[in-house]
Amino acid sequence: MDAARILVADDDREIASAIEKLLIMxxxxxxxxxxxxxxxxxxxSSQVHLIILDIMMPKMDGLTxxxxxxxxxxxxxxxxxxxxxxxxxxxxxxxxxxxxxxxxFNPQELVARVKSQLRRYLQLGDKDSVNSTTKLTVGGLxxxxxxxxxxxxxxxVKLTAKEFKILEFLMRNAGNVFSAEQIYERVWQEQAFSVxxxxxxxxxxxxxxxxxxxxxxKYLKVVWxxxxxxxxx
Amino acid sequence: MVIKLRRFSRxxxxxxxxxxxxxxxxxxxxVLSNYAINSRMNLESLFVKDYIKSDSFIYGKLSKSIHEIxxxxxxxxxSIKPEPEYLYYITxxxxxxxxxxxEDILKQEEYLYKFKENVWDYxxxxxxxxxxxxxxxxxxxxxxxxxxxxxxxxxxxxxxxxLMPIAVSVIISLIVVILCVIYLMAxxxxxxxxxxxxxxxxxxxxxxxxxxxxxxxxxxxWLYGLYGFFGHYSNRDVLSMEQYYSIIMTGIxxxxxxxxxxxxxxxxxxxxxxxxxxxxxxxxxxxxxxxxFIRSFFDDSRFEHFPLTKSLNRRQIIFTVASGGMVFLFLxxxxxxxxxxAGLIPVLIEGAIIFWYFHENNKTFDEINRGFxxxxxxxxxxxxMKVDLITNVSHDLKTPLTSIISYxxxxxxxxxxxxARDYVNILADKSGRLKNIVSDLFDLAKSTSxxxxxxxxTLDLKxxxxxxxxxxxxxxxxxxxxxxxxxxxxxxYIYSDGKKLYRVFQNIIGNAIKxxxxxxxxxxxxxxENNYINVIVKNTASYxxxxxxxxxxxxxxxxxxxxxxxGSGLGLSIxxxxxxxxxxxxxxxxxGDLFKVKIQFPVVGV
Numbered sequence: 001m002d003a004a005r006i007l008v009a010d011d012d013r014e015i016a017s018a019i020e021k022l023l024i025m026x027x028x029x030x031x032x033x034x035x036x037x038x039x040x041x042x043x044x045s046s047q048v049h050l051i052i053l054d055i056m057m058p059k060m061d062g063l064t065x066x067x068x069x070x071x072x073x074x075x076x077x078x079x080x081x082x083x084x085x086x087x088x089x090x091x092x093x094x095x096x097x098x099x100x101x102x103x104x105f106n107p108q109e110l111v112a113r114v115k116s117q118l119r120r121y122l123q124l125g126d127k128d129s130v131n132s133t134t135k136l137t138v139g140g141l142x143x144x145x146x147x148x149x150x151x152x153x154x155x156x157v158k159l160t161a162k163e164f165k166i167l168e169f170l171m172r173n174a175g176n177v178f179s180a181e182q183i184y185e186r187v188w189q190e191q192a193f194s195v196x197x198x199x200x201x202x203x204x205x206x207x208x209x210x211x212x213x214x215x216x217x218k219y220l221k222v223v224w225x226x227x228x229x230x231x232x233x
Numbered sequence: 234m235v236i237k238l239r240r241f242s243r244x245x246x247x248x249x250x251x252x253x254x255x256x257x258x259x260x261x262x263x264v265l266s267n268y269a270i271n272s273r274m275n276l277e278s279l280f281v282k283d284y285i286k287s288d289s290f291i292y293g294k295l296s297k298s299i300h301e302i303x304x305x306x307x308x309x310x311x312s313i314k315p316e317p318e319y320l321y322y323i324t325x326x327x328x329x330x331x332x333x334x335x336e337d338i339l340k341q342e343e344y345l346y347k348f349k350e351n352v353w354d355y356x357x358x359x360x361x362x363x364x365x366x367x368x369x370x371x372x373x374x375x376x377x378x379x380x381x382x383x384x385x386x387x388x389x390x391x392x393x394x395x396l397m398p399i400a401v402s403v404i405i406s407l408i409v410v411i412l413c414v415i416y417l418m419a420x421x422x423x424x425x426x427x428x429x430x431x432x433x434x435x436x437x438x439x440x441x442x443x444x445x446x447x448x449x450x451x452x453x454x455w456l457y458g459l460y461g462f463f464g465h466y467s468n469r470d471v472l473s474m475e476q477y478y479s480i481i482m483t484g485i486x487x488x489x490x491x492x493x494x495x496x497x498x499x500x501x502x503x504x505x506x507x508x509x510x511x512x513x514x515x516x517x518x519x520x521x522x523x524x525x526f527i528r529s530f531f532d533d534s535r536f537e538h539f540p541l542t543k544s545l546n547r548r549q550i551i552f553t554v555a556s557g558g559m560v561f562l563f564l565x566x567x568x569x570x571x572x573x574x575a576g577l578i579p580v581l582i583e584g585a586i587i588f589w590y591f592h593e594n595n596k597t598f599d600e601i602n603r604g605f606x607x608x609x610x611x612x613x614x615x616x617x618m619k620v621d622l623i624t625n626v627s628h629d630l631k632t633p634l635t636s637i638i639s640y641x642x643x644x645x646x647x648x649x650x651x652x653a654r655d656y657v658n659i660l661a662d663k664s665g666r667l668k669n670i671v672s673d674l675f676d677l678a679k680s681t682s683x684x685x686x687x688x689x690x691t692l693d694l695k696x697x698x699x700x701x702x703x704x705x706x707x708x709x710x711x712x713x714x715x716x717x718x719x720x721x722x723x724x725x726y727i728y729s730d731g732k733k734l735y736r737v738f739q740n741i742i743g744n745a746i747k748x749x750x751x752x753x754x755x756x757x758x759x760x761x762e763n764n765y766i767n768v769i770v771k772n773t774a775s776y777x778x779x780x781x782x783x784x785x786x787x788x789x790x791x792x793x794x795x796x797x798x799x800g801s802g803l804g805l806s807i808x809x810x811x812x813x814x815x816x817x818x819x820x821x822x823x824x825g826d827l828f829k830v831k832i833q834f835p836v837v838g839v
Contacts, residue, residue: 012632018639025646056628082631083624084672086732087686104635104668107642180696196696200703222700224731225692 004118005029005047009039009065010054010080015103019052022107023114036060040068048075050118052110055081055092063095070096076117080105099218112212116140116153136171139233141210141219143171152210162187163206166199167230170220175232177223203228240425248420255413256491258406263487264480265399267463271476278393279400284386285360285377294318295346298375299365306330307368318381322374323367338374344382348373358382417495422503430507436500440515448497455490459483530589541601545594552590559583619682627675634671638664673803676736680810685733687814691837692731693724694766698757701738714749714772716742719758725766727834729815737811738768740804741830745772750826761836768832778828782821805830 006028010016013034020030031046033039035057042048051069055062066077076098081088084102092100099113120140136143140153148164150157159167165187170178180199181192188195203222207214221229241247269276281287298319305313306323313332320333320341338345345356346363349372355361356376367373422430439447462479472480504510511517530551539547563579570576641660649657679685698720702709709716745755753773760767778785786809805821808830812819818833 012636014636015632015639018636018643021643022639082628082635084675085686086688103631104638104671107639180699196699197703197706200700201706204704204706222704222735224700224735225694225697225727225729226690226731227696 003027003029004049004122005031006114007031007033007039007042007048007051009033009036009051009057011035011057019110022111026111036062036065039065043069043073049121050075050114051077053077053079055079055083063092066096076121078113078117109213116212119153119155136168138171138174138230139219141171143168157209159206159209163202166202167206170228170230174230177227177229179227183228243420243423243425248417251413251417252495255410255417255495256488258410259491260484260487262403262406263459264484265403267480267483269396269399270463271472271480274396275392276396278389279396284389285358285382287389291360295360295363296365299367302373302375303367306371318377320376320378323371325368325371335374338376341376341379344376344379346375417499418502421499422506430503432503432507432509433500436496437503440513440518441501441504441510442514442516444497444500448494451490451493455486458486531593541597541604545597548590548593552586555586556583559586620684623675623678623682623684630671634664634668638668673807677803677807677810680814685814687730688732689728689730691726691728694727694768694834695720695725695759697731697734698738698768701735701742705739705742708743709746712746713751714746715754717754717756719756721759725759726837727766728837729817729834733811733815737808737832740808741770744804745770748774748776750775764836765833766836770830772828774826774828778823778826782823785821
C-alpha cells in the first residue's frame with residue numbers, strides 16, 4: 001500500500017512545515033495548506049487520508065472547513081488549536097473531529113495520534129462492521145472477550161487479569177460513572193473497604209497502557225470526587 | 234498728536250500735579266474765606282456799590298434807627314445811644330422828642346426820611362423803600378448827616394478793595410478746582426498704554442460702602458471743623474492769635490480732608506467706570522455670600538467634594554438639626570405670642586427644609602444610581618477586555634512556542650555532534666518547562682480575573698483526596714517522603730469543580746513532597762468545623778522558610794529561592810486561586826519549619 005497522504009492546514013508556515021517534516025520522517029506524504037479554502041482545494045485535487053487542521057485560520061476557520069469536509073468525506077480529522085479549554089475541545093469533537101491537540105503540542109504525541117487515527121481508518125475501517133457479541137468496541141478500543149485480548153487502534157495491549165476485568169466492566173457500561181467501591185465489588189467479588197487507592201492505582205496503570213497521553217486521557221477518565229468511567233465514543 | 238495728548242493727560246505726573254493743585258487750591262480757598270470772615274469783611278461791599286443801598290445800611294442802620302426812635306418815643310425808654318450818628322425829630326402834636334432842631338434837620342433835606350400822615354417821604358440821596366412804620370398820627374424826621382454817610386461810603390469802598398482780590402482768587406481757585414476734578418475723574422483709572430479701566434491696588438481694595446462711610450465721616454469732621462474755626466470775630470482791626478490759629482487749623486483740616494475725600498472719590502469713580510461699584514461693596518459681598526450659602530444647598534456645590542454617601546449623611550445631619558431647631562422655635566413662638574401667624578413661620582420653614590431634604594437626596598440617589606450603572610458597565614467592559622486579552626496573549630505566546638518545540642524536536646532527530654546534542658537536549662527541556670509555565674500562567678490569569686470556566690457538581694472530598702493520592706502514587710513512591718492521612722470515616726460532600734480541585738491537591742501535595750525534609754512525613758488531615766470541612770496538609774520544610782505566608786502566595790515566589798527545581802513556581806498560587814474560584818477558602822500558615830496549608834469548604838447536606 002502507498003504511503004498515507006496527510007493534509008496539514010495551519011496559517012503559521014513554520015508550524016505547518018515542522019509538522020510536514022515530522023510526518024515525512026515517519027514516512028507519510030504531506031500536502032500543506034495555509035487557510036481553510038486552500039485546504040478544501042487540496043482535498044479536491046488529491047486523495048487525502050487524514051487532515052491536521054488548525055482552528056484559528058484566516059479566510060475560513062478550521063471548524064467551518066471541517067464541517068465542509070464532513071459533508072463529503074469521512075477521513076480522520078485532528079484539530080489543532082491554542083484554545084485549551086475543555087469547552088473548546090468538546091465543541092471541536094462534537095462537530096466531527098476525531099481528535100483534538102492543543103498548542104504547544106509534543107511532536108511525538110502528535111505523531112502518535114496521527115498513527116493511531118490512520119491505523120483505525122486504514123486497517124480497521126472494514127472490520128468495524130463485523131459486530132460480534134464476543135467483542136466490545138469503544139472508539140479505537142477493541143476487546144475480544146474470547147481471546148481475552150485488547151487492541152488499541154489495532155495494536156495489541158497487554159493487561160493484567162484485574163485490569164482487563166476493570167476495563168471490561170467499564171466498557172460494557174461506557175458513559176456511566178462508577179465509584180471505586182462498585183468497581184471493586186464487581187471485579188474483586190469482595191466487600192469493599194478502603195479501596196479507593198487500590199482502584200485508582202489500577203486505573204492509572206490501565207490508562208498508561210491504552211492512552212496516548214495518560215495525563216489527558218481520551219477513553220478512561222477519572223471523575224474527581226465521584227468515580228471512573230469509559231467515555232462513550 | 235492724540236496719542237501724545239493721551240500719554241500726557243494719563244501720565245502719573247500730570248495726574249499727581251492736578252491732584253496736588255486741587256488740594257492746595259481747596260486749602261487756599263478755605264484759608265482765604267476764613268481770613269475774610271475773621272477779618273469781618275462784608276461780602277456785600279462786592280456787590281453793592283453805594284453804602285446807602287446796602288443791606289448793611291438799610292437793615293443795620295436805617296431800620297434799626299427807626300425802631301430805636303419809635304421805641305424811645307412810645308415807651309419813653311433810653312433806647313437811643315447818647316450820641317447817635319443820626320439826627321431825628323419826632324412829634325405827635327402833643328409830645329415832641331428830638332436831638333436836633335427841625336430847622337437843622339430840614340437843612341439837610343437831600344438826606345431826609347420823613348414820615349407824615351402814615352406815608353414815607355424821601356429826600357434825594359436816600360434809600361426810597363423803607364418798610365418800617367412809626368406810631369399812627371406821628372411825624373418823624375430822620376437824617377443821616379452827609380459827613381457820616383460819606384465816611385461810611387469811604388469805608389465801604391476800602392472794604393471792597395481789600396475783598397476783591399480775595400474773592401477773585403477764591404473764584405478762580407474754585408474754577409480751577411472744578412476743572413481739575415473733572416479732569417481727574419475723566420482720566421482716573423486710565424493709563425497711557427490702553428483704554429481699559431485699571432483699579433488701584435490699595436485704595437480700591439476697600440469695599441465701596443466702607444469708602445463711602447469714610448468719605449461721609451471725613452466730610453462731617455471737615456465741615457464740623459470749618460464751622461468751629463470760622464467766624465472768630467474781633468472788633469480790632471488786626472487779627473488776634475486765636476484767629477490766626479483758627480485760620481491755620483482751617484488750612485490743615487481742609488488739606489487733610491480734601492486729600493482723603495479726593496482719594497476716595499476718585500476710587501469710587503474708578504469703580505463706577507469699571508462697573509464694580511456695587512459689586513465691590515461689603516453689603517454686596519455679604520449678601521452674595523449668604524445667597525451662595527443658601528444656593529449651595531440646592532445646586533449640590535455644598536457637598537461636591539464629599540463622596541455621595543457622605544453628602545447624604547451631611548444632609549441628614551443638617552436636616553435633623555434644622556428640624557429640631559424649627560420645632561424649638563415653633564414651641565417658643567407658640568408659648569411667647571400664642572399667635573397663629575408667628576407659629577406658622579417655623580412650620581413654613583420646616584416645610585421648605587423637608588422639601589429641600591427630599592429633593593436633594595433624590596438627586597444624590599439618582600447620581601449614585603447613575604454611577605453604579607456606569608461602573609457596572611465599565612466593569613463588564615473591562616471583564617470582556619480581560620478575557621480577550623488573555624485569549625489573545627495566550628494565542629500569541631503559544632504559537633511561537635509550538636514552532637520552537639517542533640523544531641527542537643526535528644533538530645534532535647538530526648545527526649549532531651555530541652556537544653550540539655547536549656544543547657538540543659537543554660533546549661528541549663527548557664522549552665518544555667516554558668510550555669508548562671505558559672499554561673500555568675494562563676490558568677492563573679483566568680482564575681484570578683474570574684474567568685475560569687467551572688463545572689460545579691456535588692462530589693465527595695474524601696474520595697477526591699484518595700483519588701489524587703492514588704494518581705500521584707508513583708511520585709510518592711519515588712520520593713523518600715511518606716504520606717500520613719487522617720481522613721473522615723464517611724464521605725464528605727461538597728459542591729465544587731472536581732477537576733480544578735484535583736489540580737489544587739495535586740499542587741499542594743506535589744509541593745509538600747518536593748520541599749519536605751528527607752525522611753519526614755506529610756500529614757493530610759480532614760476535620761469538621763461547624764458546617765465546614767477543613768483539609769490540612771502539613772509538611773516539614775527542608776529549607777529555611779524566611780518568608781511570610783503572604784509572600785509565598787505571591788506569584789512567582791517559590792519555596793526555595795534558588796529556583797533550580799522544575800515547575801513554574803505558580804503551583805501554590807494556582808491552588809489558592811482555584812480554591813477560591815471553586816467556592817472554598819485557602820490559607821497558608823508557617824510555624825518554624827512547619828508548612829501548613831488549610832483548605833476549607835462548606836459541607837453540602839446530602
